[in-house]
Amino acid sequence: MFKYVPIEIPTSSAVKLQKDQLKLFEIAHFNQFSVEELIANRTVFYDEILKHLWHYFKLNEHDATVIAVGGYGRAEMFPLSDLDFLILTAELPSAIFEEKICCFVQFLWDCGFDVGHSVRTLSQCHEEGQKDISIATNLLESRYLCGNIVLFEKLNKLLNQTDFWTLKDFYYAKIAEKEERYQRYNNTGYNLEPDVKFSPGGLRDLHLLYWLALRHTGLKKFAQILQVGMLYPEEYQLLQKSQQFLFKVRFALHLILKRYDNRLLFDRQLKVSEMLGYTGQGNQAVENMMKDFFQTLQSISLLSHILVKYYRKHIISGDEFYIEQNLDQNFKLVNNEIKLINQNCFTEQVESILDLFYHLTVYPESEIHATTLRNLHLRLRNFEGYLSQSAVARQKFLRILAQPKAIKRALVPMHQFGVLDIYLPEWKGIKGLMQFDLFHVYTVDEHTLRVLQKLEDFLDPKYVDAHPLCTMIFPQLSDRTLIYLVALFHDIGKGRNGDHAQLGAKDMAKFAAMHGFDQREIQTMSWLVDKHLLMSITAQRRDIHDPQIVMAFAAEVQNKVRLDYLICLTVADICATNETLWNSWKRSLLATLYHYAHKQFQQGMDHLLDNQEKIKQNRNQALTLLEREYPILSEDDILQLWCSCPDEYFLRNTPKQIAWHTGLRSELDSEFLVKISNRFSLGGTEIFIYCKDQPHLFNKVVTTIGAKQFSVHNAQIITAPDGYVFDTFIITELNGDLVRFDRRRYLEQSLRATLETEKIPCLNLKKDQQLQHFRVKTEVCFLNTEKTEHSEMELFALDKAGLLAQVSRIFTELELNLLNAKITTIGEKAEDFFILTNKLGKALTEAERQELKYRIISEL
Known part of the structure; x- marks a missing residue:
């Protein structure tokens, strides 16, 4: 040494x-x-x-x-x-x-x-x-x-x-510290860039056990604490193993850093995994290390929970019983804690494990007694096989899911205490499984539990403002057990070779059949798992105002029952992936697609939705709004302003937007109209530009927007027969917030200055250091190539500053016209959708498509 x-x-x-x-x-x-x-x-x-x-x-x-x-x-x-x-x-x-x-x-x-x-x-x-x-x-x-x-x-x-x-004061002060620390990490250690020391289940949880024992006994080693009976031998061995692993991770992390930090950021995970001897292709070494890391956190978090609870009961507050009630032959409720009557029931009647969590749902103020938890933990460590192999256990599992607060009161603690591991064979495959990207912020199992919790939230009236559609639909679903199980399986296929949705659908069908669901229900459940991304992709990366897109989506969904399940699952999935992903813009896209599909089912699948009816409805509603808000304008004045607007304009804008645009145009006193507002678009900050078309207009606009540090979510380009453009951009701040007043006015001034010059602005943005650790293959795909009126293109690429400006410059140089764009950022990956025509106003030819594809791939 x-x-x-x-x-x-x-x-x-x-x-x-x-x-x-x-x-x-x-x-x-x-x-x-x-x-x-x-x-x-x-x-x-x-x-x-x-x-x-x-x-x-x-x-x-x-x-x-x-x-x-x-x-x-x-x-x-x-x-x-x-x-x-x-x-x-x-x-x-x-x-x-x-x-x-x-x-x-x-x-x-x-x-x-x-x-x-x-x-x-x-x-x-x-x-x-x-x-x-x-x-x-x-x-x-x-x-x-x-x-x-x-x-x-x-x-x-x-x-x-x-x-x-005193022991009591010391205990409660340390528990208060722990709770504050847990809140900082959203009460989970399963963040994909965790803190080795402070994350739930990290070294601080080991320190907590050490501190409590130290204050009580004066002993400073876990081996000594074992000798005085505060730890079971099995608990001691698990603590020692877990501590050794975290020590090794932290030591390696400190060796590669120059400044003090305990966070396992993405760029550090690869180096640490190499030092710890993990190997594999691509990100496999990192994923294997992190899976071990997260399972270690769960072990420590669980043991900490059990032992702290035991310490409080037996050392701080004693074991004085006041109210006692038998629940069944194995359990009783003692002062709102579920305690074992039969100490051997988890071994002799293994299905009774599920009764424990059923009782939690029946008695919503209860918790599990410390001795019961320790008994359960020891039983699970030696458990062989799977509970789902038992017909009795299957009945008990479904009984739990039918209970109020089934997710919060039963499934979440079942995951926390390791019961899902012994119920679902597939669960171990996603337990602690990370995804090496900037999109997902949780491990697969943690994300799955959060999807389930979000679904249950739709029953709570306090979420009406955030999720008006889902809080209306979810309570009316015919079978919430069905959607809960779908959520449980929607990502169960991850970590295996192949399409995770298809793999999960097969597992779902097998599970549903084993649990007694009929053939119609099994088909619905497996379809929902297989197509759980369908609505998200259609809403965010397709032209949902196109009747053919709506028809194709409705044909895939088949009926309103599936549509109702799918909208709830989609919203819950987005919200549980990353807290920053959900915003009012996404809500409006999904709601619009839902209502279009619902209308398609109502009118039948024999013909497309009639756009003319929608156009007429929007015009009439906008006219009513204008009569109230702009009384100075006569109907003839309004119709005169509208005579240059193509039908497409009235289809793709809401009555509020149309009224706002019309009022602005009636007061136009300059060559360029640029206005930005939070009031009229559905879910984002809208930029409305009305002016004579000019070369490089789209490129100028997106370059200016990017230079001012905004995210573009949608671009709608409409050019009237008289050569004027009605362009709309939906933007937000980089964190998804609506743009505040001073930033809106500043951007307006910048856009006007840009449009008044022929010069294309330069975009000088700092390189995102976080992105350098990710590789995303640039792909260009053309959809529905049989269409003759326009071409639809998907772009997948590494998201980076100025990406949209770079792509728009290529469009301009190839003399292509952009009609519509949807911009989606999935962590480090850009997934963008564009509708284009060539200089003749038609769909791109095969040669033009190949040239565009070559230019984008070679330049990006």
Whole structure:
């Protein structure tokens, strides 16, 4: 092992050199020693430095001692850990002593240590520790280094006094810390860029168990805690294994970083996985490591939950029973906690495991007793086979799903405590499975549970404003059990070779048949899993105002029952993928497609929806709005303004938009009309441009929008016979918010200035460093090539600043006309849809399509 070599007259550069050599040693020997040996060696290295410098700066001449605290006190020193210590003095330090301390600490900083130090007397330690739980915890972890050992012993005696944080106060203060920390991470450790230390299930949860045991027993090792009976041997082994894995991940992470951080960001995951010896093609090494990582987090989180609960019941609050009620032959309710009557029921009647979670739904204020949880956890660790193989268990599982709050009260804790692992054979395949992209922020199993929770939210009136359509439809569904099971299976096929939706559909059909669903229900359930992305793709990447698109979508869905299920599943899936994805613009797209498809079913599938009826309806409603809001305009004035508008304009704009545009045009006093508002478009900030068409207009507009840091979601290009354009762009801030007033006015001015010049603006944006770790193959696909009036093109590419401007420049250079565009960003991937014509106003020829495809792929 690498040891510190004391230098008679130490210099900061010499100490720093040894410190750097230690890191090089750790990198070279990372897989030759256990991580515990590396941590212990680094801790001793720091100890020797501090002891040496303590004497060199003559601090030993004063009545004081230096004590390691915090992580250093636990002897858990990682390459980037802070050097936390307390200088404990018998009395307030003299000026000479203070000067020596300053030189001592400054020297450590000069050596490159991140120092966290304090200088206190015994009374100050007592006073500060009583006021601050963090200080109290640090003091409890204290470890003697050198100096007056009697002072250290007095400190320990002081910390054990009854007036210094009672067991109860200490417990509730640490639990409050834990709850605040969990909230910062959305109560899940399954974020795809997790924090090794602070994420739920991370090292802080291990520290919590250590702190509670330390305050209760004074013991500082899990092995010692095992000996006094606070841990079962199986729990101890799992804690040791989990701690070792997280220690190794954190140590490797610190070796590759220059500055302190505990986050496993995407660019770090590959390097850490290589250091830990994971191999595989593409992202396989990362995904395998992260799967182990997330399963470790779940193990720690579960054990922490069980042991903290046990500690509260048996050490903090005792076991006083007031209200007792038998639930069945195996369980009773004691003070709102479900406790075992038959201690062997999980072994003798394995299906009773599901009864436990059924009781949680029946008694919504209840929770599972600590001893019951420990018994369950031990049983599950040795469980063989799957509960779903039992007909009795299958009945009990469906009974749970039919209960109110079935997801929140039963399925979520069933996942938390590992019961889904032993019920569904396929669940283990997605447990802790990450996806190496910027779109998904959770592992597949965590995302699945969040889809289920979002579906259940649609029963809650408080979500009406956010999800008006789904909160109306979901309570009226004929069988919510069906959609819950579909949600459970919609991503179950991920992580396997092949189309995950098709694989999941097969699993769904098999599961549904096994659980007694009839053939019609099985077909619906497997179809929903197979086509769970259909509505999202159609709404966001197709022209939903095209009757043929609506007809094709309705034909695929077949009936309104499926449509109702699909809209709820689609919205829940989007919301549970990434909190930033859902916005009013997406809501409006999906609602429009839903209503068009519903109307198609009502009128029958024999002919397309009649656009003329929609156009007439929009015109009449817009006219009514204008008569009320612009009384100065006569009907003749309005019709005169409308005479140049093609039918397409009235189809693709709402009555509110048409009225707004018309009012603006009636007051037009310049060559260029550019107005931006949040009031009239469905779900985004609308830019309306009315002016004489000009070369490069679309390119100018999207370049200007991109330069001002906005996201474009939709572009609608309509050119009237008189050569004027009615162009509409739907934009948001980069985080999906509507654009605020000052930013709207600023963009208006910029767009007018751009349109008034022939010069095309330059787009100089910083390269997104996060994107450099992702590879997305550029693909160009043409859809419905039999159409003669226009061409439809899909583009898949790495999202980057200026992408839309670059593509629009290519359109311009090839003399292509853009009629419509839908811009969708899926994490690091752009999935954009364009409707184009050539310079003759027709669909692109085969040669023109090939040239466009070649230009885009070669330039992107």
